[in-house]
Amino acid sequence: MNESNSLFSQAKKLCVRAWFVGARIDARELERGETLSVSPLTIRAGERGYAFLFRFGVAVFVELNVVEEANFVKQLEPFIQGKMTDPETEETDIKIAPELSERVDMEGTLILHQATLERLQVVANVLAKSVVLAHYENRVAGVFDRIERFAEHLRSNSSPARPNDLLREIGDVLLIQARTVGRVEVTEKPEITWDEPELDRLYERLAVEYELRERDLALSRKLELISTTAETYLELLQNRQSIRVEWYIVSLIVIEIVLILYELFVQ
Structure with a gap:
């Protein structure tokens, strides 16, 4: 270099x-x-x-x-x-x-x-990761608001969210995880720093300054909470639907029995 x-x-x-x-x-x-x-x-x-x-x-x-x-x-x-x-x-x-x-x-x-190519590449790498984190932090904040409304519906026993809405939230979470972990690799150091101690120190300073690891960890925890909440709520909705179906079946059986008895007594 x-x-x-x-x-x-x-x-x-x-x-x-x-x-x-x-x-x-x-x-x-x-x-x-x-x-x-x-x-x-x-x-x-x-x-x-x-x-x-x-x-x-x-x-x-x-x-x-x-x-x-x-x-x-x-x-x-x-x-x-x-x-x-x-x-x-x-x-x-x-x-x-x-x-x-x-x-x-x-x-x-x-x-x-100095404004060498290598130093600017390190700066660009940190800033690129930071802007991706900022985007998904804002996006996750919106998802949190929707998840909170789901919880309010559950507590008040009011009309719950549709299963498709919850599936969309889970899909968003999986997509964010795939992009931040699989593509961006926020916690990974760029290749240029591997054999250059001075660039490695610069990257570490900037990573700490922009709190890359802390923000990535916080984002991961929020995504995990959103995923768990959505999955739990979806399971409750499915249980409610199962109970409703069971009542429908019981009602049909009762109606059928009443009809049979009616026919017997009428004859």
């Missing part, structure tokens, strides 16, 4: 913004163009910036203005699966200061020694 190879040798401050654009970015076609790296896919973008593309649906831009970012995302649409209608975004500023320790300061600005 060549530490002196800074992508922005004259810059003292950079803007980084992550877009969660869809469920997946198929970058195979994009890899055929001019690329700086393939893990994540790193290409030049805008007038003087760069784009870091992650297969789990996130594009991270460095030194692109809002118009350049929107245009890039527009051009990216043919390669996006499950496109977000309202993409989640997250941004931070980077200050280049070789004399300071690499960290996030009190104002939320990330301090780096």
Whole structure:
């Protein structure tokens, strides 16, 4: 790794913004163009910036203005699966200061020694995971509200939710788990840090600052609670339906007996 190879040798401050654009970015076609790296896919973008593309649906831009970012995302649409209608975004500023320790300061600005490709890849990786977590944290909050209403119905013995609604909630939970664990791998370190202690330390600092592991654990616990609650409620609904069917059967038997007795006495 060549530490002196800074992508922005004259810059003292950079803007980084992550877009969660869809469920997946198929970058195979994009890899055929001019690329700086393939893990994540790193290409030049805008007038003087760069784009870091992650297969789990996130594009991270460095030194692109809002118009350049929107245009890039527009051009990216043919390669996006499950496109977000309202993409989640997250941004931070980077200050280049070789004399300071690499960290996030009190104002939320990330301090780096140099804006090398490898360091920016680490930053992009953390920010990409953070924006995915933010999206699903908001989504899970909405599911929690619906689950709470289900519980209120159960407590008040009012009209329960339809089984299809509960099955949809369980499906949402399984989908979130599959995407965050299987695709994003929030708790896993990027490959670039494996053989580079300095990059590994930088990643660890940022992971702690953005609370990636804590947020992933909290999200997993909420998903587990939602899944358990929905499954329990669905089971109760099925039991109620079974009891109702049993009463229908008993009623039919009683009616049949009454008819038989009526016929016997009438004759």
